[in-house]
Amino acid sequence: MTTGKFITVEGIEGVGKSTNMRRLIDRLESGGKTVVETREPGGTPTAERIREVVLGHAEEPIPATAELLLMFAARSVLVENVIRPALKAGKWVVSDRFVDASRAYQGGGRGIPADRIEALAAWVLDELEPDATLLLDAPVQTGMARTSSRGEPDRLDGEQAAFYSRVRETYLALADASPDRFHIVDASGTIEEVGTRIDEIAARLLSIGH
Ligand code: TMP
Numbered sequence: 338m339t340t341g342k343f344i345t346v347e348g349i350e351g352v353g354k355s356t357n358m359r360r361l362i363d364r365l366e367s368g369g370k371t372v373v374e375t376r377e378p379g380g381t382p383t384a385e386r387i388r389e390v391v392l393g394h395a396e397e398p399i400p401a402t403a404e405l406l407l408m409f410a411a412r413s414v415l416v417e418n419v420i421r422p423a424l425k426a427g428k429w430v431v432s433d434r435f436v437d438a439s440r441a442y443q444g445g446g447r448g449i450p451a452d453r454i455e456a457l458a459a460w461v462l463d464e465l466e467p468d469a470t471l472l473l474d475a476p477v478q479t480g481m482a483r484t485s486s487r488g489e490p491d492r493l494d495g496e497q498a499a500f501y502s503r504v505r506e507t508y509l510a511l512a513d514a515s516p517d518r519f520h521i522v523d524a525s526g527t528i529e530e531v532g533t534r535i536d537e538i539a540a541r542l543l544s545i546g547h
Contacts, residue, residue: 341370341428342542343420343465345435347508348473349501350494351480352524354433357473357535362431364539373423376433378411381418387411392491399492401447408439409457416465435467437511442493445507446500469542471535472512473524477501 346358362372379388391399391407399407412435423430436458443449477498484494512519520538524531 341424341426341430342468343424344429344431344542345437345467345470346431346433346473347435347437347441347470348524349475349477349480349505349508351483352473352475353483353528353531354473356528357471357522357524357531358431358433360532360535361471361539364536365429365431365543368539368543370429370543371427373419373428373430374433375415375419375430377415377435377438378408380411380415380432384411384414387414392493394492401443401449404447405439405443405449405454405457408443409461412436412439413461416462421465432467435470436462437467437470437472437508440511441504441507445503445510446496467518469538470512470515470519471538472508472519472521473531474505474509474521475524477505479525 344361346354346361348354358374362374365372377384378391379385387407387410391404391411415432420430420432439454439458440451444451444454481498481501484490509521512521522531522534522538526534
């Protein structure tokens with residue numbers, strides 16, 4: 338039996354993830370795929386509760402280690418209860434963020450050593466890896482300008498430009514290290530320009546399967 342494909346969408350805040358994810362999913366569905374859309378942290382009732390804990394404003398500091406472990410706790414629930422069953426049933430899964438976000442935010446942003454994150458990834462994911470990852474990339478100032486015009490900021494939205502620069506650099510380094518998996522999308526263009534690139538990637542994923 339053929340299993341479905343697992344696609345993740347990554348990028349710093351304000352790069353247009355939601356709009357472009359919608360477009361990607363529409364294209365894949367038009368191509369005949371059944372798509373399960375999810376997000377991290379979250380995507381199941383329990384994982385959404387963990388999301389509230391880790392992204393909500395806390396009355397005490399949340400150590401970077403706890404932040405990382407909460408991300409992986411939510412990930413474990415999502416992987417076992419949603420992602421693996423969907424892939425096994427032949428569905429495609431598109432997730433708004435996944436393990437690369439832990440590498441970029443808790444690794445690059447917070448400075449947690451990569452080997453600790455990889456140990457957790459090996460444990461929790463047990464060989465599950467995205468078949469393709471779209472990295473929406475734009476300069477930090479572009480992203481921050483877009484998020485500041487949005488509603489209520491979450492705990493991580495309060496981070497400074499230097500933090501997001503490290504996150505962005507880490508994402509780009511990850512893409513450089515795994516060019517077959519990553520598709521970098523220049524997200525600084527117009528909605529239509531970025532959308533055209535999303536369409537190309539969707540067509541490629543549909544034709545060659547990854
Ligand atoms: P978003 O759903 O609006 O993108 O917000 C999710 C936030 O959580 C965003 O600031 C990135 C952060 N995050 C991490 O720091 N590590 C992770 O592993 C994941 C999945 C998200």
